[in-house]
Amino acid sequence: MMTRTHRLGKTARNRSDSKLITRLGCMATAATMMLGAGAAIAQPADFTPFEVEYEVGNNMISAGSATLQLARQGDEWIYSLKTTPTGVFKLTGKGKIQEVSVFSVSDSAGKLNLKPQKYTYRQDSEARRSVDAWFDWNQNQLTYKRRGEEFTEDFSDPVLDRLSVTLTVIDELKKNNFQQAKLQVFDNGRVKTMLFSNEGTETVETRMGPLKTVRVRSNAEGGGTRHTTTWFAPELDFVPVKIEQYKRDKLVARLTLTRLRNRITEGGGAEAYKAK
Numbered sequence: 001m002m003t004r005t006h007r008l009g010k011t012a013r014n015r016s017d018s019k020l021i022t023r024l025g026c027m028a029t030a031a032t033m034m035l036g037a038g039a040a041i042a043q044p045a046d047f048t049p050f051e052v053e054y055e056v057g058n059n060m061i062s063a064g065s066a067t068l069q070l071a072r073q074g075d076e077w078i079y080s081l082k083t084t085p086t087g088v089f090k091l092t093g094k095g096k097i098q099e100v101s102v103f104s105v106s107d108s109a110g111k112l113n114l115k116p117q118k119y120t121y122r123q124d125s126e127a128r129r130s131v132d133a134w135f136d137w138n139q140n141q142l143t144y145k146r147r148g149e150e151f152t153e154d155f156s157d158p159v160l161d162r163l164s165v166t167l168t169v170i171d172e173l174k175k176n177n178f179q180q181a182k183l184q185v186f187d188n189g190r191v192k193t194m195l196f197s198n199e200g201t202e203t204v205e206t207r208m209g210p211l212k213t214v215r216v217r218s219n220a221e222g223g224g225t226r227h228t229t230t231w232f233a234p235e236l237d238f239v240p241v242k243i244e245q246y247k248r249d250k251l252v253a254r255l256t257l258t259r260l261r262n263r264i265t266e267g268g269g270a271e272a273y274k275a276k
Contacts, residue, residue, distance in 0.1 A: 043075075044107035046174070050262035052239055054255035056083060066255055068240070070167070076104050076117065079164050095124025101164040112171040119161035119186065133161065133186055146189040153191060155184070162187040166230070169196055170238045173214055182221065193221040204231050204242050206257045211241055237264050 054066040064085040071078050083097040103116045121131040133144035142159060143152045160168060165185050172178045181196040199215040211233045219227035231242040241257040 048263045050239055053259040055258050056255055058251050058254055078102050098122045099163050101161050103164050114168055116161045116164055157184050159184045173232055173238050194218055195221050206241055237262055
């Protein structure tokens, strides 16, 4: 259950900014999160950095490229998706898009415990599309700013942002091969209940060859005009190798893997997965 308070003042924003500041494009080291006196938060053993490069387009045209990266900074992690347009999309002013999620993570009873600290969204200089969100886990409050206005919401259930939720889905696929999951997700300026449905296995053709994947569909509970389908590859540590976004059942964008660097490709058996 969440309540919303509209804030026009700067106090809450300044307090949140002082806790954590992330600069897009040049990600700064975040303040170290500590558990107890001098004890660092335990990191899950199978939670490791990766970087995936994608071609972005649809059924007719290539629109650009994207990079999805998970990197560790001290006891926190930075998860980012950066999309760069090319060709006609670049000429028409469709600018770069950058999403960044900063979060802490721990392993409790074999379950991934992921807590976002800050989420940001930027589309070049279009201020009206910018989103900033701060998560206060001591007060169970989410403060976010969108289109020049600031809001604060209380939350009782764990909340993820729309970028980091992918990592929770990966963890659930690894450990439980879930059929359906329901998660609270901050997306486009509000918290939504999102449904994630396992639609079975499918072989996907990529530049790294054919890959067996698990296909997962996500959409807002109660319906809506948008949904996303993501293909996760178990043999590549469940990284997303293809992502499709739909609006009113029409394909809007497709991300297809072109290159991968993770513990599978870099730590052994890399020859089998070199891009062709």
